Structure formats: C-alpha cells, structure tokens
Amino acid sequence: MALEKITQVSGTAVSVPGNDIDTDRIIPARFMKCITFDGLGEFMFYDVRKNEDGSNKEHPLNEQRFAGASILLSGNNFGCGSSREHAPQAIAKAGFSGVIAEGFAEIFFGNSTTLGLPLAVATKEDIQSIAAAVEADPTTVVTIDVENQRIRFGDQEVTCFIRESARDSLVEGKWDPIAELLEGDEQINATAKKLPYV
Amino acid sequence: MAKSLFEKVWNAHTVRTLSSGETQLFIGTHLIHEVTSPQAFGMLREMGLGVKFPDRTFATVDHIVPTNETVEPFSDALADAMIKELRKNCAESDITFFDLDSGKQGVVHIVGPEQGITQPGTTIACGDSHTSTHGAFGAIAFGVGTSQVRNILATQTMAMSKLMVRRINVNGQLSPGVYAKDVALHIIRMLGVNGGTGFAYEYGGEVFDSMTMEERMTVCNMSIEGGARCGYVNPDETTFAYLKGRPYSPEGEAWDAAVETWKSYASDTDCDYDDVVEINAADIAPTVTWGINPGQGISIDENIPSPDSVPEDQVAGIEEALEFMQFEGGAPIKGISIDVAFIGSCTNGRLSDFEEVAKHIEGRLVADGVQAIVVPGSQVVASIAEEKGLDKIFISAGFEWRAAGCSMCLAMNPDKLVGDQICASSSNRNFKGRQGSPTGRTLLMSPLMVAAAAITGKVSDVREVFGVSETASV
Numbered sequence: 130m131a132l133e134k135i136t137q138v139s140g141t142a143v144s145v146p147g148n149d150i151d152t153d154r155i156i157p158a159r160f161m162k163c164i165t166f167d168g169l170g171e172f173m174f175y176d177v178r179k180n181e182d183g184s185n186k187e188h189p190l191n192e193q194r195f196a197g198a199s200i201l202l203s204g205n206n207f208g209c210g211s212s213r214e215h216a217p218q219a220i221a222k223a224g225f226s227g228v229i230a231e232g233f234a235e236i237f238f239g240n241s242t243t244l245g246l247p248l249a250v251a252t253k254e255d256i257q258s259i260a261a262a263v264e265a266d267p268t269t270v271v272t273i274d275v276e277n278q279r280i281r282f283g284d285q286e287v288t289c290f291i292r293e294s295a296r297d298s299l300v301e302g303k304w305d306p307i308a309e310l311l312e313g314d315e316q317i318n319a320t321a322k323k324l325p326y327v
Numbered sequence: 328m329a330k331s332l333f334e335k336v337w338n339a340h341t342v343r344t345l346s347s348g349e350t351q352l353f354i355g356t357h358l359i360h361e362v363t364s365p366q367a368f369g370m371l372r373e374m375g376l377g378v379k380f381p382d383r384t385f386a387t388v389d390h391i392v393p394t395n396e397t398v399e400p401f402s403d404a405l406a407d408a409m410i411k412e413l414r415k416n417c418a419e420s421d422i423t424f425f426d427l428d429s430g431k432q433g434v435v436h437i438v439g440p441e442q443g444i445t446q447p448g449t450t451i452a453c454g455d456s457h458t459s460t461h462g463a464f465g466a467i468a469f470g471v472g473t474s475q476v477r478n479i480l481a482t483q484t485m486a487m488s489k490l491m492v493r494r495i496n497v498n499g500q501l502s503p504g505v506y507a508k509d510v511a512l513h514i515i516r517m518l519g520v521n522g523g524t525g526f527a528y529e530y531g532g533e534v535f536d537s538m539t540m541e542e543r544m545t546v547c548n549m550s551i552e553g554g555a556r557c558g559y560v561n562p563d564e565t566t567f568a569y570l571k572g573r574p575y576s577p578e579g580e581a582w583d584a585a586v587e588t589w590k591s592y593a594s595d596t597d598c599d600y601d602d603v604v605e606i607n608a609a610d611i612a613p614t615v616t617w618g619i620n621p622g623q624g625i626s627i628d629e630n631i632p633s634p635d636s637v638p639e640d641q642v643a644g645i646e647e648a649l650e651f652m653q654f655e656g657g658a659p660i661k662g663i664s665i666d667v668a669f670i671g672s673c674t675n676g677r678l679s680d681f682e683e684v685a686k687h688i689e690g691r692l693v694a695d696g697v698q699a700i701v702v703p704g705s706q707v708v709a710s711i712a713e714e715k716g717l718d719k720i721f722i723s724a725g726f727e728w729r730a731a732g733c734s735m736c737l738a739m740n741p742d743k744l745v746g747d748q749i750c751a752s753s754s755n756r757n758f759k760g761r762q763g764s765p766t767g768r769t770l771l772m773s774p775l776m777v778a779a780a781a782i783t784g785k786v787s788d789v790r791e792v793f794g795v796s797e798t799a800s801v
Contacts, residue, residue, distance in 0.1 A: 148643075153737075154759055158390075158739045159763065163405070164408065165365075205521065212454060212470035215473075235524055236456060307477070307481065320353045324353070325588055
C-alpha cells in the first residue's frame with residue numbers, strides 16, 4: 130500500500146486562536162451520529178462558527194478573505210479531550226492539510242498523523258508572527274516543511290517541532306501503519322502465546 | 328533492574344519496533360462501542376481484512392442509547408441505525424456484544440470491570456478517551472481513534488511511543504465530604520489539563536491504598552482530563568477481591584495462578600519514575616469547576632478567579648471562560664443557581680456513587696425548577712440498585728431514574744441541556760457545548776455535591792447540606 134510521502138504542506142492560513150481547544154469544539158458530539166466520516170467537514174467548529182439559529186457568527190473561519198485556507202493556526206493543547214478521530218477527519222475534510230499550534234493533545238496528535246495530517250508545534254511568538262502576516266495579507270502562503278521542521282510564510286522562516294516518529298512516518302509515506310502492523314503477524318502470534326490471559 | 332508496572336506491562340506486550348521507531352504493542356483486550364467502531368469495520372471491509380482476535384474483543388452500546396425509551400426502533404433514526412450497525416458487525420465477526428437485551432449493557436468503562444474483563448497486567452484499548460478508567464486494576468489502558476480501532480481489529484496491535492511515568496502520591500486522610508472525584512479534580516487543577524502530556528500517571532499513597540475499586544476507577548477515568556494518556560493504580564488485595572467471582576475472572580487453579588501473575592506486575596518499590604508529585608490529602612476540599620475545562624476547578628469555599636488575579640498568560644483563558652459561563656470573576660462559586668442535576672457517566676455512574684447519594688437524600692426533595700436525572704452506568708448497576716431500593720429513594724426525592732447509558736455526559740442521546748442552562752454534573756467534561764446545547768454550562772463535581780445542588784437549587788457545600796461530619800469513605 131503506497132502512501133503519499135508528505136514532506137511539506139502549503140497553502141493560505143486561518144487562525145483559530147485560544148488554548149485548550151477541545152475535540153468537542155472541533156466537532157460537537159451531535160454530529161458524530163454517523164457510520165462513515167463522509168460529510169464531517171461542514172460541521173468542523175460548527176458551534177464556534179454558527180449561532181444556534183444557523184446564522185454565521187463573526188469568526189475568521191467565516192470570513193471570505195480566509196476562504197480556501199488549508200493551514201490552521203491555534204494555541205496550546207489543541208485537540209484535548211475526546212479521542213474522537215472525527216475531529217481530525219473534520220479538519221481534513223474541511224480542506225485543511227496541516228495544523229500549526231503551540232502544542233497538541235496526545236490522542237489527537239496520533240489520530241491526525243495516522244490520517245497524514247501534519248501537526249507542527251511552534252512557539253507562541255512565531256505563531257503570532259504567522260497570524261499577523263496572514264491577517265495583513267490573507268493570500269500569504271504558509272508552508273510546513275515537515276522534513277526540515279521549518280515553517281515558511283512570505284519571506285520569513287521559523288523553526289517548528291514535529292515528533293520524530295511522526296515526521297519519519299509522514300516523510301517516508303508510512304503515516305498509516307496498517308501495512309507494517311500486518312507484516313508483523315508471526316511476531317504478533319508469538320507475543321499472544323506468551324500472555325496467559327489471551 | 329526495578330521496574331514500574333507500566334514498563335513491565337509494556338515490555339510483555341511489545342511485539343517489535345516499527346520503522347518509525349514506535350512500538351508495535353499487543354492489545355490484550357479491545358472494547359468497542361457504536362460511535363467509533365462502524366467506520367473501522369467499514370475500512371476493514373474495504374481492505375478485505377477480518378477481525379484477528381474476536382474472542383479478545385467485546386462490544387456494548389452506550390453513547391447514543393436513549394435512557395427513557397427501551398423499545399426499538401428508537402425515535403432517533405440515526406441512533407437506531409448505529410446500534411443496528413454494531414449489532415451486525417459483531418454478529419458477522421463473532422464478537423461478544425453486551426446488547427440492550429443482555430442485562431449487561433452499559434457504559435463500556437463500567438461494563439468491562441464489572442464483567443471481570445478488565446484485569447491487572449493487561450493492555451486495553453477502546454475508541455474512547457476514558458479508557459484510562461481500566462487502569463484502576465493495574466492495566467495499561469488507552470483511548471484510541473478509529474483508525475487505531477481498525478488496526479487493533481485487524482492485528483490486535485497498535486503503533487505507539489512509550490510514555491514516561493509520573494508517580495502521584497496522595498498521602499494522609501481525606502476530610503469528610505471529600506470524594507474520589509475531588510481528588511481527580513484537585514490533581515488536574517494542580518498539574519493542568521495538559522500537564523500529563525507524554526506521561527502515564529501512576530497513582531499511589533495512603534489515599535489510593537484505602538480506596539475501593541470504584542473510587543480508583545473515578546480517578547483513573549479522569550487521567551485523560553489532565554492530558555495523561557493513561558493512569559493506573561498497582562493491583563493489590565482490593566483489586567483481587569473485586570475481581571473474584573466475576574463472569575470473566577479466572578476460576579479455581581487458574582485464579583490462583585492469575586493472582587500470582589497480577590502481583591508480579593505491580594511496580595517494584597525501588598523503581599525510578601520520570602517524575603514524582605506529592606499531594607497532601609488534607610489539602611483537598613469538595614471541588615467544583617467554574618470554567619470550560621476540567622482544570623478550571625476551585626474548592627467550594629473559594630471565589631471564581633478574576634482576570635486581574637492571575638499571571639498574564641492565563642488572562643485570555645479566564646476571560647473566555649467567564650464570558651461563556653456568564654460568571655463574574657471574584658464572585659463565590661457557592662450559591663450559583665442550577666437548572667439541571669446529572670448523576671451518572673463512566674466517571675461516577677457506579678453502584679457506590681448511587682449508594683452514597685441515596686444514603687443522604689432520603690427525606691429530602693429536589694428544589695423547584697431543577698430537573699434532576701440519575702443514570703446508572705450499566706444494566707447490572709441498575710438492577711442491583713433497584714434490588715436495594717435505591718431507585719425508589721431517588722424517585723421519591725424528585726429525581727428521574729433512567730436506563731443505563733452515557734446520557735447527559737456528552738448528550739449524544741435525547742438527554743441534553745437547553746439554551747444556557749447550568750448543569751451540576753458528576754461527569755468528566757465541562758467543555759463548551761459538551762452537554763448538548765452550544766451555550767449550555769457544566770459544573771463538574773462529586774455525585775453528592777450534585778445531589779446537594781439539586782436539593783438546594785444552587786451550588787452548595789455537601790458538608791453543610793448533609794451535615795457530613797463523620798469521616799466519609801474516600
């Protein structure tokens with residue numbers, strides 16, 4: 130199963146500021162009544178974007194100048210809470226190809242990487258600089274250079290951090306580990322045999 | 328070399344190292360439910376893969392189950408379809424399914440332990456972040472996403488990096504009116520909602536030594552709210568006594584052998600931890616959250632923080648929370664009026680939670696204008712509670728006694744807040760919109776604190792409302 134090698138992702142960006150943005154906020158539970166992930170994109174950040182009557186709130190995600198953005202900027206501990214893969218699925222299906230934040234919650238990080246969605250950790254100051262550049266000119270292209278752990282925007286460049294295991298799996302096209310897990314079949318059986326409760 | 332339980336269990340379940348450097352980890356017990364598994368089964372079908380260890384996979388329905396209707400088809404067509412999909416997937420793959428008519432259905436993290444499926448020294452995964460609950464038994468239990476559910480169904484393994492271990496000691500004795508839930512909220516308040524990132528939490532000390540299994544489960548359950556992927560307590564006689572005679576527990580000679588094995592997994596007394604935190608039990612008070620994440624908790628006697636009393640980097644977070652909650656910084660939390668009271672969830676939906684509340688509410692009445700609902704965590708919990716007459720105590724006090732499920736913890740069923748209602752809740756998350764209304768407000772607290780709020784109509788101190796003065800059990 131050949132997967133795409135994700136060495137870098139690029140696009141215009143939009144900022145959803147704040148710390149501890151949880152997966153309930155990214156995709157409210159009521160939209161998880163589904164048996165496929167199709168169609169989740171339109172509900173991404175639904176209650177952040179919409180009033181209860183369905184009209185739009187004032188929010189960067191609703192602004193025409195940020196339409197088509199594919200890089201999301203946010204604060205610390207992004208994706209905390211529920212383990213729902215529906216959250217990164219919604220982000221990806223809404224057209225995003227990467228997230229830059231000050232930090233990510235553990236389960237969300239793993240779920241996103243497995244979907245081939247790179248998550249880059251950057252400092253608060255650098256994220257503010259990127260957000261300022263995007264605010265000044267929404268057509269600014271932001272690139273997450275996964276391989277070299279760099280973020281480029283306009284003529285500027287800053288460092289980011291992507292955990293080594295995630296970076297390698299993205300760059301080498303092994304972000305979905307199923308093929309390799311399956312290859313370990315004999316060793317899986319051997320491990321199972323040693324465990325008295327299995 | 329001395330090792331922690333985490334390291335011993337991790338090593339015993341390590342299949343090999345993957346090219347990414349992650350470990351291919353064997354998952355001994357896989358628990359599935361209706362929300363995060365249907366897509367995984369769909370992916371398996373697309374890839375032409377089957378379920379490798381169906382006898383190590385157990386299913387139940389919990390998230391979307393209505394708690395006030397029991398006849399299918401349910402009025403919510405989507406919920407009905409999800410239950411039927413899981414039923415079909417389990418039948419096709421020969422997976423044990425604790426279905427609605429089994430008498431054993433319930434919240435997956437309550438069903439596993441009460442059936443004796445959750446055992447020490449094992450690895451457990453489930454597509455639900457509160458899988459950390461099972462760590463109470465000395466298991467390493469992870470919440471996972473749907474792609475990992477697929478991986479585990481297909482291979483009984485997942486790819487994961489090893490965690491560091493933080494030992495959290497709580498020594499001394501808890502004060503009357505202070506419960507396991509308060510211990511959990513206190514720890515998260517101290518260490519932060521992301522303080523546990525990269526760690527497994529090992530809980531120990533006198534308070535944990537003397538806790539019941541149900542209390543240990545409450546604390547382990549909320550490990551993920553502190554950012555820790557899993558949390559556990561070393562297995563001891565309390566653990567073994569709980570497991571003895573459960574449907575899936577070993578019997579006879581196998582029991583004796585299992586207990587020996589389980590004991591061997593406990594952390595060696597002289598093992599090294601990556602971090603150690605000491606907490607004095609006497610510092611923990613009945614705790615209530617005032618904000619929009621579980622770390623935003625204060626003791627019932629404290630005032631809600633105000634933006635001008637915190638470090639600069641916390642100001643924006645506090646302002647956002649105060650705005651959403653419509654609370655005033657610096658005001659007391661005690662006395663805030665509530666609209667709804669919810670007792671239930673994988674955090675506090677076990678028999679002892681209902682027993683403790685029932686003991687105190689007899690002869691009292693829910694305040695006018697408050698809707699109070701009690702949702703047993705499983706059909707087993709419900710039937711034992713009903714045998715003991717607890718349902719009648721709740722009903723005569725004005726609470727609604729419902730059927731088992733996750734209910735208003737995340738409101739995927741019809742139990743939801745309306746508008747900006749305030750809910751005193753024994754659940755685990757106070758995120759914006761968590762309880763079904765985008766503007767609904769959640770205050771997390773122990774079940775008895777919820778009952779106190781239900782009866783007085785406002786956030787109250789259990790010690791005053793119920794005169795809890797004798798030394799309470801933890």
